[in-house]
Amino acid sequence: GENVGLHLPTLSVQEGDNSIINCAYSNSASDYFIWYKQESGKGPQFIIDIRSNMDKRQGQRVTVLLNKTVKHLSLQIAATQPGDSAVYFCADLRNSGNTPLVFGKGTRLSVIA
Amino acid sequence: ETGVTQSPTHLIKTRGQQVTLRCSSQSGHNTVSWYQQALGQGPQFIFQYYREEENGRGNFPPRFSGLQFPNYSSELNVNALELDDSALYLCASSLSRGSYNEQFFGPGTRLTVL
Secondary structure (H helix, E strand, O other), X not given: OOOEEOOOOEEEEEOOXXXXXXXXXXXXXXXXXXXXXXXXXXXXXXXXXXXXXXXXXXXXXXXXXXXXXXXXXXXXXXXXXXXHOEEEEEEEEOOOOOOOEEEOOOEEEEEEO | OOOOEEEOOEEEEOOOOOEEEEEEOOOOOOEEEEEEEOOOXXXXXXXXXXXXXXXXXXXXXXXXXXXXXXXXXXXXXXXXXXXXXXXXXXXXXXOOOOOHHHOEEOOOEEEEEO
């Protein structure tokens, strides 16, 4: 079935470097995406979202890029800090079907001090 | 402001037993969604409750059921537990149904089925 998935399960970056976390989706009807951060022992936390009529959206130290042609989105974290260490999920909000929000598998980001 | 809380934190059950998990929504929120997160996976939508009524259900069997109370807190009940039910169960509250971009998650209940 159609799903939202991630290219890499783990990512290690040096503190201060930029991080890029990728996500591929297959549902061409997807029109809204959310990135979540999940720290150990906690529930997912909303980071940033993007609608399909946009190709870029910026937040504080984070940028999400959406490429509808290849069904790919990415989360860029600038100047990665130890507090950014977590599992990151992309999620796809759907208007059809009985599952409104579909999460990908997740990428674990480890920041090396 | 009180965040989303869940109880218990951890729970161990055996196959065939029944379990009830509880969630208190954030102040002012009338919608609660429940998710199952297996180890190493993303959360999977179980169902949502809005003003005490079920408002959408994912691909989970009927032995997964829920309730929402007048104060908008919620329960997730699972009957006839199976080994594959072992997971982190998350609830999330939001101001209204459909506000998935504005839902706040609790820390989850870790259920282990032996």
